[in-house]
Amino acid sequence: xxxxxxxxxxxxxxxxxxxxxxxxxxxxxxxxxxxxxxxxxxxxxxxxxxxxxxxxxxxxxxxxxxxxxxxxxxxxxxxxxxxxxxxxxxxxxxxxxxxxxxxxxxxxxxxxxxxxxxxxxxxxxxxxxxxxxxxxxxxxxxxxxxxxxxxxxxxxxxxxxxxxxxxxxxxxxxxxxxxxxxxxxxxxxxxxxxxxxxxxxxxxxxxxxxxxxxxxxxxxxxxxxxxxxxxxxxxxxxxxxxxxxxxxxxxxxxxxxxxxxxxx
Amino acid sequence: xxxxxxxxxxxxxxxxxxxxxxxxxxxxxxxxxxxxxxxxxxxxxxxxxxxxxxxxxxxxxxxxxxxxxxxxxxxxxxxxxxxxxxxxxxxxxxxxxxxxxxxxxxxxxxxxxxxxxxxxxxxxxxxxxxxxxxxxxxxxxxxxxxxxxxxxxxxxxxxxxxxxxxxxxxxxxxxxxxxxxxxxxxxxxxxxxxxxxxxxxxxxxxxxxxxxxxxxxxxxxxxxxxxxxxxxxxxxxxxxxxxxxxxxxxxxxxxxxxx
Numbered sequence: 001x002x003x004x005x006x007x008x009x010x011x012x013x014x015x016x017x018x019x020x021x022x023x024x025x026x027x028x029x030x031x032x033x034x035x036x037x038x039x040x041x042x043x044x045x046x047x048x049x050x051x052x053x054x055x056x057x058x059x060x061x062x063x064x065x066x067x068x069x070x071x072x073x074x075x076x077x078x079x080x081x082x083x084x085x086x087x088x089x090x091x092x093x094x095x096x097x098x099x100x101x102x103x104x105x106x107x108x109x110x111x112x113x114x115x116x117x118x119x120x121x122x123x124x125x126x127x128x129x130x131x132x133x134x135x136x137x138x139x140x141x142x143x144x145x146x147x148x149x150x151x152x153x154x155x156x157x158x159x160x161x162x163x164x165x166x167x168x169x170x171x172x173x174x175x176x177x178x179x180x181x182x183x184x185x186x187x188x189x190x191x192x193x194x195x196x197x198x199x200x201x202x203x204x205x206x207x208x209x210x211x212x213x214x215x216x217x218x219x220x221x222x223x224x225x226x227x228x229x230x231x232x233x234x235x236x237x238x239x240x241x242x243x244x245x246x247x248x249x250x251x252x253x254x255x256x257x258x259x260x261x262x263x264x
Numbered sequence: 265x266x267x268x269x270x271x272x273x274x275x276x277x278x279x280x281x282x283x284x285x286x287x288x289x290x291x292x293x294x295x296x297x298x299x300x301x302x303x304x305x306x307x308x309x310x311x312x313x314x315x316x317x318x319x320x321x322x323x324x325x326x327x328x329x330x331x332x333x334x335x336x337x338x339x340x341x342x343x344x345x346x347x348x349x350x351x352x353x354x355x356x357x358x359x360x361x362x363x364x365x366x367x368x369x370x371x372x373x374x375x376x377x378x379x380x381x382x383x384x385x386x387x388x389x390x391x392x393x394x395x396x397x398x399x400x401x402x403x404x405x406x407x408x409x410x411x412x413x414x415x416x417x418x419x420x421x422x423x424x425x426x427x428x429x430x431x432x433x434x435x436x437x438x439x440x441x442x443x444x445x446x447x448x449x450x451x452x453x454x455x456x457x458x459x460x461x462x463x464x465x466x467x468x469x470x471x472x473x474x475x476x477x478x479x480x481x482x483x484x485x486x487x488x489x490x491x492x493x494x495x496x497x498x499x500x501x502x503x504x505x506x507x508x509x510x511x512x513x514x515x516x517x518x519x520x521x522x523x
Contacts, residue, residue, distance in 0.1 A: 058422050078428025088423035092441045092518050101437075102427035135521035146423075153427055 004031035005189060006055065006157060011064035013050050018062075023214035024050045027064065030208065030217060032157070035187045039194055039204035041246060043254040047215025048193045049161050055191060056082050056159050068156060078102055081150030085162040087142045089134035095121065095145050096130040102153035120148040123182055140171040147179060151188065160192040164199070176202055177231055184228050197246050201239055202229065209249050212257035219249055306488030315492035324477060328496060331462055331473040334390065338397025339458045343451060346405035353406065354413025354443070355435050364410070367403050375400030376464045388469035393462065400461035401454045408454075412446045413439050445512060445519035452508040459501055 008030040015022045025047035032038055040048045053059035055066055057076035066073040068080065081102075089098045099117035108116070121127055124144035134142055143163055150158055163179075164172040180203055183190060194200050200207050201223055209219035224238055233239055271279070288308055294300045295307035306314075318324035353360040375396050382392045416439050424438045466475025474493050481489035513520055 056422075056426055058425065076422070076425035078426070080426060082423065082426035084419055084423060086419050088417075088419045090420060090423075090438065090442070091521075092444070092516070101424070105428040105430075105433060105437075133518045133521055135518065149427065159426075 003033075005034050005069055006030075006032035006191075007067045008051070008055070009065050009067075011051065011054055011061045011066060013047065013054065013059065014062045025054075025061075026214040026216045028216055032189060032191060035189055037183055037190045037192065037203060037205045038208060039192045039200035039206070040208045040210060041194060041197060041200040041250060042210030042215065043212055043250060043257050044195060045257065046210045046212055046253065048210050051210075051215070052159050052161050052191060052193050055157075056080050058082075078106065078153050079156040080159055081153050081155035081157070082159045082161070083143065083146045083150050083163040085165045087134065087139065087146070087166075089142055089145055089149070091134050094131050094133055095126060095137070098134070098145055099149045099152050101149060106153075117148070117152050120152040121145075123151075123185075124148045124178065138171075140167050140175055143167065143175060144178065147182070151182070151186065155188070157189045157191060160190065162194055163192075164196075165194070172196075172199070173231065179203065180229060195250075197243055197250060198234060201225075201242050201246065202231075202234060207242070207246060209246060209253070212253040212260060218253070219246075221246070302487075303485060304487060306486075306491060311488045311491050311495075314486065314488040315496075318477070318489060318492060327473050327477050328500070331466065331475070331497075332500065334393045334465075334473065335397060335455070335458050335462045337390075338394040338462070339401055339455055341394065342398045342402040342405060342454075342458075346402050347409060347447070350406045350409025350447075351413050351435070351440060351443075353410035354416075355439050360410060360414070363406070367406050371403035371407060373399070373403075375461050379465060379468050383469055388471075393465045393470070393473075396465040397458050397461050401458045404457065405450065405454050408450045409443070409447055412443045412450065416442050445516040448508070448512045448515065452505060452512070455504060455508070456501060459497060463497065 008028055011025060011028045012023070013025040015024055028051060030038075030051075040051065042048045050059060054061050055073065057073050057080065060074075073080075089095075090101065093101065096114070096117055099121055100113045103113040103116055118127075118130075121130060124147055126141060126144055126148070129137065129141070134145070137145065146163070164175045167175060176199055183203075192200075192203060194203075204223050207219075207221045207223055208217055209221075210216065211218040221242065223242060225233055225236070291305075292308050295302070295305055302310075315324075349363070353363055378399055379392070379396060382395050386392050386395060420438055420442065421434060424434050429437065462473070463475040463478070466473040467479050470476040470479075474497055478490050478493045481487075481493070
């Protein structure tokens with residue numbers, strides 16, 4: 001396999017004054033290879049979202065560097081598509097125009113926009129909903145549109161910040177399968193933040209566990225499950241073994257976070 | 265009745281009309297019943313009759329047209345400058361820091377208090393009327409538009425950036441369309457205020473317009489005409505408000521969803 005497309009080197013993020021303040025993320029290194037699906041797992045407040053936002057260019061590290069394809073990242077760009085936990089479809093645009101948004105920014109001719117957007121709307125199973133406004137859709141459907149919108153832009157990487165966090169359990173599982181199916185077909189490189197261990201193992205080709213604040217990468221495991229994955233994989237011994245190990249690790253961190261909070 | 269439970273559309277109309285009926289009934293009872301002297305308050309019938317005379321024999325329609333023209337003229341000029349400035353202030357914080365303190369101060373300057381000064385500066389012609397309406401609506405518009413644009417959801421802004429938006433296209437394709445329905449609401453509200461300013465402007469130093477007719481009628485103790493003038497203003501306000509609401513609904517169907 002070729003070298004990593006994304007390299008994170010010594011990235012640190014401190015909020016507040018330089019001396020003192022809160023260290024949200026401490027000297028983090030991470031390499032992401034082409035076609036990787038990396039899930040970042042950790043307790044809330046461990047800086048996993050901060051790391052993702054730094055890769056997106058929406059936040060800036062107080063130290064360290066992030067390079068995509070050898071180019072330094074210093075701001076957001078269309079090469080890193082993002083799906084947020086909150087519903088971020090533009091409420092004044094219908095489904096079709098939401099998916100066209102990035103394509104229009106790139107100045108693609110309308111016919112090409114429609115063709116590309118239509119293809120991704122079909123991939124997320126929303127054909128027939130092109131003219132609906134976001135408020136007319138359920139939360140799960142809105143996130144499907146958000147995924148289509150990000151993918152239609154053909155980003156180098158897809159960044160996902162707990163995209164299914166606000167959905168109910170059943171919808172979330174269906175969304176996981178949908179996204180995994182799309183990834184198995186498209187092989188877009190994905191960085192996926194979650195606090196759901198099942199989700200992390202089921203979706204990821206690699207799981208990265210982060211420690212409690214100040215966040216750093218504590219564990220990095222390749223997921224030994226073949227593709228394509230069926231939801232039944234969640235009951236296999238390999239899945240259970242990895243899940244058990246990660247559960248232990250995350251529990252330790254949640255405990256550490258709680259005792260840190262108690263003494264603070 | 266339960267709190268916050270919506271009322272059926274039919275009932276809503278009936279209730280709304282009912283108060284108008286009640287209002288006129290009380291008015292009629294007070295005047296025809298002799299509770300209030302005719303010198304101070306004309307009865308509804310006399311009001312309608314003299315209103316008709318005003319319209320048919322005394323060219324009141326031209327006065328109404330004049331007043332409408334002034335309101336719209338002053339308001340359009342104010343909006344044409346206030347909208348871009350408000351958007352710029354909402355979007356760019358240094359621009360806001362530069363203008364906001366002054367505009368906040370200026371909006372408390374009563375437009376009507378400028379009338380003597382404006383008469384001195386530009387006379388009692390149309391420029392003075394337009395200027396009063398401009399002063400009355402411009403500063404309010406700027407501030408409210410700036411607040412609405414500045415309150416754009418940050419996650420939508422971030423989403424746009426990750427889709428490749430530049431700073432300029434963010435303003436054009438996210439900040440403005442997102443704020444548009446609320447800006448339209450602001451325009452509707454401030455237009456209502458502009459109506460009060462035009463009448464004040466016409467009460468002092470005007471030779472035409474609804475306000476001018478009202479001042480003339482005062483000299484003649486013609487309360488019927490004064491009331492007719494006031495009601496005409498109210499009706500025009502009601503109609504323009506309704507028109508504005510319908511237009512907003514048509515232009516921004518998405519903003520009506522989930523309300």
